[in-house]
Amino acid sequence: ASTTTAAEEDNKHTDHNMSEVFVRVRKRDLEKLTTEVMQLRDFLPRVLNPNLMEMLHQARTAQTVKELLVQEQEQLRQKCLHLQSRLDAVQTDCQREREEKLLLREQLWQSGAELQQQADFCSGLGSATCSLLWSCSVIEDTVTHWLGKLQAFLAVAAQTLESFVRSLDVELKTQTEDQNSKEHQFVLALAGTITNIAAVTCGRDFLSGSAHTLLDILMKLLELMKPGLLLSLGVMLMLMALYNVSISVKGLKYISENPGLLPLIWTLLNDGEWEVCLHSLRLLQSLLLDEEVLLLLGSSLLDPDLQARVHHLTSSVEPSLRLAAQQTLEDLQVLQQVP
Secondary structure, rough: OOOOOOHHHHHHHHHHHHHHHHHOOHHHHHHHHHHHHHHHHHHHHHHOOOHHHHHHHHHHHHHHHHHHHHHHHHHHHHHHHHHHHHHHHHHHHHHHHHHHHHHHHHHHHHHHHHHHHHHHHHHHHHHHHHHHHHHHOOOHHHHHHHHHEEEEEEEEHHHHHHHHHHHHHOOOOOOOOOOOOHHHHHHHHHHHHHHHHHEEEHHHHHHHHHHHHHHHHHHHHHHOOOOOOHEEEEEHHHHHHHHHHHHHHHHHHHOOOOOOHHHHHHOOOOOOOHHHHHHHHHHHHHHOOOOHHHHHHHHHHHHHHHHHHHHHOOOOHHHHHHHHHHHHHHHHHHHEEEE
């Protein structure tokens, strides 16, 4: 093998570099290329007008908006999935609460039934107990023996009657209401016991001084009484209790200061039961026999309508009612003559 000189190596390297820099092109091809370049130079300005550039800009903008919408859609999808998971959790909680509510409703119904049973039992027990007290209170010595414990009994009686008054709904009560129920019998027995206590001197003195709340409740209960709401016996018992209390000077003074007493008597004088009218007249007579009460109620007692109603009762077929009406009318006429 022959040794290559340095000059020969340099010539080879130079030829190789020249072959990379220069390209041999036919003259005809060069002219053709030049023609095409010239044509493109003339044609491009007509193609690349402002409208096309605007369209390209809008296309790029639309592409950007599209990408943003895709991102927003993905975010909404993730949010939707999150809300769906929360909805599932809430529905699960709602179903559990619905089941708990049904369970509580059943427990409430059971408790209501048990409470009603207890109330019925208490009403029955109270009715039976007060019926015994009513029977025992007929004896005067028994009432005298009770004086030391009357305060507690009258407090319970006042609370019971007040609860009964609050439960009355005169718009819903009808003539067909069960008047023999344990609750009504309980109230009647209480009223009868109070009436018998007031019939004894020591008893009415005690009521006049220490049972003002009870007296107010009796008058309030009589205001709410309507025909068919209770047996007339209940009204008569309460009227008799107030009349017995009115025999006491302190008792008469207290009940006469109640502004609803005289309108109550007017209303009861129009009652269809003659016995109710009789006891109302007796209570009115008690008011007419006290000078302080006359000074307090004088103008109301002189009302012509009141005298007309009393005069109408003088024609009653019941002798006792007719006599009481005649006596009361005479008292009213005497009152008119007093200066």
